[in-house]
Amino acid sequence: MAICCLGCDESLSHLIQKFPLFQNAEITEIDFPIMASNLEVDLLITGSGTDNLTQLAATISDWNIPPVALFVLPEKDFTAQREMLCHHPRVGRSIFFCKNTEASILDGLEQIHTFYEKRKSLPLDHSLSGNYNINDISPRWLFQTMMEHLDEYIYFKDADSRFLAVSRYLAESCGQKEPIDVIGLTDFDLFDKAHAEMAFTDERKIVTGELEDIYKEELVEKAGQNTWVASRKFPLRTRSNYLAGTFGLSRDITEEKKLRQQLEKSHERMQSELLLARNLQSTLMQTNVPDFINTDESKSLEVIEKYIPSFHLSGDFFSIVKTDEGNAAILVADVMGHGVRAAMVTAMIQIAVQQLHKYASRPSEFMTRLNDMMKHTMQAAGQTIFATAAYSYIDLKNKKLTYVQAGARHGVYVPAGDSKSAHVFKEKSINPALGLIADVQFSNTDMILETGDEILLYTDGIIEAAMGEEEYSETRMVEFLMEHHRDALPDMLDSLLSSVREFTQSKDFEDDVCLIGLRVC
Numbered sequence: 001m002a003i004c005c006l007g008c009d010e011s012l013s014h015l016i017q018k019f020p021l022f023q024n025a026e027i028t029e030i031d032f033p034i035m036a037s038n039l040e041v042d043l044l045i046t047g048s049g050t051d052n053l054t055q056l057a058a059t060i061s062d063w064n065i066p067p068v069a070l071f072v073l074p075e076k077d078f079t080a081q082r083e084m085l086c087h088h089p090r091v092g093r094s095i096f097f098c099k100n101t102e103a104s105i106l107d108g109l110e111q112i113h114t115f116y117e118k119r120k121s122l123p124l125d126h127s128l129s130g131n132y133n134i135n136d137i138s139p140r141w142l143f144q145t146m147m148e149h150l151d152e153y154i155y156f157k158d159a160d161s162r163f164l165a166v167s168r169y170l171a172e173s174c175g176q177k178e179p180i181d182v183i184g185l186t187d188f189d190l191f192d193k194a195h196a197e198m199a200f201t202d203e204r205k206i207v208t209g210e211l212e213d214i215y216k217e218e219l220v221e222k223a224g225q226n227t228w229v230a231s232r233k234f235p236l237r238t239r240s241n242y243l244a245g246t247f248g249l250s251r252d253i254t255e256e257k258k259l260r261q262q263l264e265k266s267h268e269r270m271q272s273e274l275l276l277a278r279n280l281q282s283t284l285m286q287t288n289v290p291d292f293i294n295t296d297e298s299k300s301l302e303v304i305e306k307y308i309p310s311f312h313l314s315g316d317f318f319s320i321v322k323t324d325e326g327n328a329a330i331l332v333a334d335v336m337g338h339g340v341r342a343a344m345v346t347a348m349i350q351i352a353v354q355q356l357h358k359y360a361s362r363p364s365e366f367m368t369r370l371n372d373m374m375k376h377t378m379q380a381a382g383q384t385i386f387a388t389a390a391y392s393y394i395d396l397k398n399k400k401l402t403y404v405q406a407g408a409r410h411g412v413y414v415p416a417g418d419s420k421s422a423h424v425f426k427e428k429s430i431n432p433a434l435g436l437i438a439d440v441q442f443s444n445t446d447m448i449l450e451t452g453d454e455i456l457l458y459t460d461g462i463i464e465a466a467m468g469e470e471e472y473s474e475t476r477m478v479e480f481l482m483e484h485h486r487d488a489l490p491d492m493l494d495s496l497l498s499s500v501r502e503f504t505q506s507k508d509f510e511d512d513v514c515l516i517g518l519r520v521c
Helices: 012-020 054-060 080-088 101-123 139-149 168-173 191-206 256-285 340-355 363-381 473-484 489-504
Strands: 001-008 025-030 043-046 069-074 094-101 155-156 163-166 214-222 226-236 243-252 300-306 316-322 326-334 387-395 400-406 411-414 445-448 454-459 511-521
Touching: 001 012, 012 025, 012 101, 043 101, 054 069, 054 080, 054 094, 069 080, 069 101, 069 511, 080 214, 094 101, 139 168, 155 168, 155 226, 155 363, 163 168, 191 214, 191 226, 191 243, 214 511, 256 400, 300 326, 300 363, 300 489, 316 340, 316 454, 326 340, 326 454, 326 511, 363 400, 387 454, 387 511, 400 411, 411 473, 454 473, 473 489, 489 511
Parallel strands: 001 025, 001 043, 043 069, 069 094
Antiparallel strands: 155 163, 155 243, 214 226, 226 243, 300 511, 316 326, 326 387, 387 400, 400 445, 411 454, 454 511
């Protein structure tokens, strides 16, 4: 048993300590307030000098589990104070009163002890008192504080949708001075008819048990203004679990709605512009591959391209050019990142390729000049952006491949016969990426080809396609090409794409994909 004393003088404290039934009890002197304290209060005894008795009695009566209390009152004012406290609507039944005399105090102590023991022996369900961890929290006080200060539309309604309680914010937003002015009214008295009818219909579904809760966003007319409101409503049940009505919280989301609509319009406009840019990019991307024909009208080089952008705008670029000498010059580039910036760089590369046409048969000089153009443009724009690339020049008469790599490996050699092994272009021949360092002299690597040999130029959308943490990889790609190098070139590229999709278990590629298949004839 935890006994707490408030305002008890020395003589009263002595009587409490000597009271036979309290011999083993813990007695503590306390001050108010004691909110948010872990202190247990089974019995509360107040001295005759305690002020504001009505406020004190109302406060402890509001506690989650009110203690049994004994108020010791001055003898001369005992009758008047006792009558007032006994019949006050805010004072609970667990409060007892006695005069400030030894006999009356001892009698009062026995009364509260008997009441406490009787209460303790009953099978009471304290869960009906609410889910509070601390006994001296007042649900009434918490409720009133919330309703008075929160800028929210908070409301409680009976089964006929009449307001039982509302927040001050709701009352004032509806043109009422005090929350009490709204009690007994309905939505029909405060809002437009369409909203009121919808709210009434929803609340009927809750009070009849058809629905357990409702959330919706709706347009409400209030005081001649249209307002967007988000509402959440629940069944209102009494402590005895009787379904008495509904309660809920509504929030003005007009500004959020306007912002959302503006964002949606901006998103739609951006998507439209991106689609237009993608169509333009696709139009500008090379679609007609030149024919490479011998003097006898036979093919000297078979060329197949596969281009799959992963986003609205692609950062991959390829160019297949027939030089003035009738040879093949192929550029494959992969710009850092995705989206608009990457697409702008691919457009710049496309323009540069056209301007550098006269250097197409000189791979090292072509890439050196392309790098300088990119570096100059990026530096002027204050941007750090680069592209990895591979430039391949094939002298068809002499069957000689000369390639330049920038930033990464982008090519695989696949021999026609089985005496040689397929391999990725040499790593030691990789130059810096395009657009990073000015005045770089790019070096090239030569390779003699034979009839039937194949070259596959690719971007990293193929080798970096992943299943979890595992990538498709250059190794898998080379093994696949060795196994399928005798297939028709279009079939081989289609099969490679299918192999990657099967590996990732996805129809789509997370990165742009560009493949150029070359077969020497």
